[in-house]
Amino acid sequence: MKLKLNRVSKKAIVNMLITSAAVALVINLIALTVWFALIRPEMPQKLVQCIYFLVVAFLDIILFISPFIRYPRYRYSIDDVSIVKKEGIIFVSTEIAPIERVHQITVKRGPIDNLTGLAKVVATTAGGEIVIRFLELEVAFELANSLAGTIKGIVKEQANDHEKQ
Amino acid sequence: MKNSKIRQHPSIILHECLRLMFLVLFFLIGLLQENSQTNAETFFGPSDMLAWVFCFGIFIVLAVIAIWRYFVWKRTFIMITDDAFVYDKRTRIFKKKVSLRLEQISTVNLQATILNRCFDTYTVKLDINSSVTADNTDFKLVLKKEVAHFLQREIAAARQKATEFDEAVGGTLLCDLQKQSNTPVLRFGLGYIVRHSLVATSLGTIIAFGVVLAGVSVPFLEFSQLVISLMLAVGIPATLILSVVFIIVRDIFRYYGFTVSREKGNLSVTFGLITRRSYRLSIDKVNALVIRQGVLGRISGMYYIEMLNVGMGEEKENISPIFCLCVNKFYLEWVIKTMVPEFADTLEFVKPPKKALLPQMVKGFIWFFIIGIVLVLSFVALGETVVMMVGLPLLLLIWVAVSYAAYRAKGIATNDRLLLIATGVLSRRIIIVPFAKVQKIKVIKGPVGRIVGVRRGVISILATAINQNNPTGYFMPETFEKIVAKTKADLGGF
Numbered sequence: 001m002k003l004k005l006n007r008v009s010k011k012a013i014v015n016m017l018i019t020s021a022a023v024a025l026v027i028n029l030i031a032l033t034v035w036f037a038l039i040r041p042e043m044p045q046k047l048v049q050c051i052y053f054l055v056v057a058f059l060d061i062i063l064f065i066s067p068f069i070r071y072p073r074y075r076y077s078i079d080d081v082s083i084v085k086k087e088g089i090i091f092v093s094t095e096i097a098p099i100e101r102v103h104q105i106t107v108k109r110g111p112i113d114n115l116t117g118l119a120k121v122v123a124t125t126a127g128g129e130i131v132i133r134f135l136e137l138e139v140a141f142e143l144a145n146s147l148a149g150t151i152k153g154i155v156k157e158q159a160n161d162h163e164k165q
Numbered sequence: 166m167k168n169s170k171i172r173q174h175p176s177i178i179l180h181e182c183l184r185l186m187f188l189v190l191f192f193l194i195g196l197l198q199e200n201s202q203t204n205a206e207t208f209f210g211p212s213d214m215l216a217w218v219f220c221f222g223i224f225i226v227l228a229v230i231a232i233w234r235y236f237v238w239k240r241t242f243i244m245i246t247d248d249a250f251v252y253d254k255r256t257r258i259f260k261k262k263v264s265l266r267l268e269q270i271s272t273v274n275l276q277a278t279i280l281n282r283c284f285d286t287y288t289v290k291l292d293i294n295s296s297v298t299a300d301n302t303d304f305k306l307v308l309k310k311e312v313a314h315f316l317q318r319e320i321a322a323a324r325q326k327a328t329e330f331d332e333a334v335g336g337t338l339l340c341d342l343q344k345q346s347n348t349p350v351l352r353f354g355l356g357y358i359v360r361h362s363l364v365a366t367s368l369g370t371i372i373a374f375g376v377v378l379a380g381v382s383v384p385f386l387e388f389s390q391l392v393i394s395l396m397l398a399v400g401i402p403a404t405l406i407l408s409v410v411f412i413i414v415r416d417i418f419r420y421y422g423f424t425v426s427r428e429k430g431n432l433s434v435t436f437g438l439i440t441r442r443s444y445r446l447s448i449d450k451v452n453a454l455v456i457r458q459g460v461l462g463r464i465s466g467m468y469y470i471e472m473l474n475v476g477m478g479e480e481k482e483n484i485s486p487i488f489c490l491c492v493n494k495f496y497l498e499w500v501i502k503t504m505v506p507e508f509a510d511t512l513e514f515v516k517p518p519k520k521a522l523l524p525q526m527v528k529g530f531i532w533f534f535i536i537g538i539v540l541v542l543s544f545v546a547l548g549e550t551v552v553m554m555v556g557l558p559l560l561l562l563i564w565v566a567v568s569y570a571a572y573r574a575k576g577i578a579t580n581d582r583l584l585l586i587a588t589g590v591l592s593r594r595i596i597i598v599p600f601a602k603v604q605k606i607k608v609i610k611g612p613v614g615r616i617v618g619v620r621r622g623v624i625s626i627l628a629t630a631i632n633q634n635n636p637t638g639y640f641m642p643e644t645f646e647k648i649v650a651k652t653k654a655d656l657g658g659f
Contacts, residue, residue, distance in 0.1 A: 126627035128625050
């Protein structure tokens with residue numbers, strides 16, 4: 001069974017890089033605080049200092065490389081039956097939810113999404129959410145409307161059956 | 166009663182202020198006890214005065230809360246119409262009106278505490294079939310007994326209508342059972358409750374109780390050499406026995422008169438000695454059954470069943486959504502076939518492929534590595550190199566054994582309607598989920614899994630946080646493809 005999955009907008013790389021930069025900033029600030037508070041005065045050994053720098057540098061490098069691995073692996077698919085999302089860097093996960101179980105559709109935009117002109121569609125089921133990120137704003141609204149339409153159709157069909165009874 | 170505005174019983178004010186009242190009482194008793202130990206001259210000493218002022222302050226707060234609650238009670242009404250439950254709160258500051266279709270209510274729980282019994286009332290807990298509020302009770306009301314029973318009857322009738330509609334549309338197994346006029350009833354006597362306490366309680370719980378008991382009793386002992394020897398020889402077994410007795414007594418109070426009955430599409434579960442709980446739920450709101458076997462249960466061949474439904478059980482009070490106390494395999498099958506035939510089927514478990522052992526072992530290796538590092542560092546610091554030489558191979562052996570046992574414990578079984586997932590090395594857990602109730606499926610491909618060609622999955626259902634996500638272990642990708650296809654097809658849902 002091979003699923004045909006769509007790629008998200010190319011702006012996603014910029015979005016991911018900005019997020020990585022923000023995370024790297026926080027990590028480096030914490031690292032600097034720990035450096036000045038603990039390591040520098042308490043542990044003057046060169047080896048400890050080297051290991052500390054290497055760990056922080058490794059984290060920074062990983063953060064800036066990850067968008068280029070994450071983007072090609074981030075895929076999604078929405079049809080009349082189900083929503084599918086595939087993502088991950090080391091552990092690649094595929095989430096599947098039947099459309100019939102979706103009871104809420106939301107289009108969300110965070111500050112970084114606003115900067116890059118992207119949005120995310122959140123499909124809520126009773127067993128959790130499926131969040132499809134990095135969508136162009138128009139695509140996000142189009143998807144949300146089409147999903148809402150499909151769900152409405154299912155509900156209407158059930159209501160018609162009820163009326164016939 | 167129908168279509169008329171009903172106020173809750175005034176004793177709800179007492180219910181809501183009870184915790185604070187206990188706090189004041191507890192504080193007062195403590196204060197009086199302290200004063201009785203000192204002489205009369207210091208009775209109104211500066212520190213005592215401060216305590217009395219504090220106590221008076223709490224009393225004033227309590228009075229304000231009680232007055233506020235009185236106004237809330239006076240302006241809060243409920244109404245039961247032909248198809249809806251209306252909750253209308255109209256205080257000057259807060260206004261809330263909720264209209265809920267009766268068939269949307271998944272569980273009606275009638276609870277009779279001592280306070281309820283004094284006023285001839287029930288605490289009625291209503292739960293909606295929603296994941297957003299699955300961990301909390303949606304509506305908690307205090308109603309006169311006849312009003313509570315009326316509400317329960319109306320909700321059951323509305324749900325009956327809804328499932329009759331399902332019968333017309335889908336024609337499912339449930340509907341065949343609905344046509345039956347007999348009402349199966351299951352009653353568990355005192356012996357069954359004691360057996361359940363002994364078999365279902367995990368070793369961890371007994372040890373935890375033992376530790377608490379020991380912690381309470383140790384400060385009263387003087388630590389001479391003799392006492393320490395006595396504690397080791399007699400104290401530890403005695404504490405464990407006391408813990409078991411305590412758990413049995415607790416379970417007798419909790420599960421006394423455990424009765425399960427089914428009337429067409431509705432299930433009733435009633436239990437409790439002092440606080441009597443009575444759950445009434447529609448079978449179509451049951452999302453899964455969990456068959457559990459603790460360590461002692463595995464030795465004695467006993468099982469108990471939990472029912473996953475929004476509203477069953479009380480996580481805050483550590484009461485699991487129990488549906489059937491400990492029984493043997495034959496009786497277990499009988500209970501499922503009689504009470505919940507929608508979940509009954511004879512299925513063969515598919516075991517994980519041999520190559521699933523590798524990712525399972527790598528997963529366990531992380532723990533082995535962390536514990537190993539700690540052990541090596543500790544032994545090097547203590548200079549116990551000989552112990553380390555013995556300890557490390559032993560740890561390696563434990564890692565291999567546990568990983569293999571975890572690999573062997575996993576299993577998946579499916580038919581057109583049901584999905585069964587078995588997990589657990591010491592305590593076994595088998596969850597039975599109808600495909601119609603599967604909400605989301607997650608299939609994860611890790612680096613080791615990618616090499617050997619296996620995946621692991623997580624099946625999400627509508628339940629409280631603890632039971633929402635159910636991991637499967639490592640299986641072939643085709644197994645998950647089959648699960649996804651059946652969930653999408655939604656075959657034979659009820």
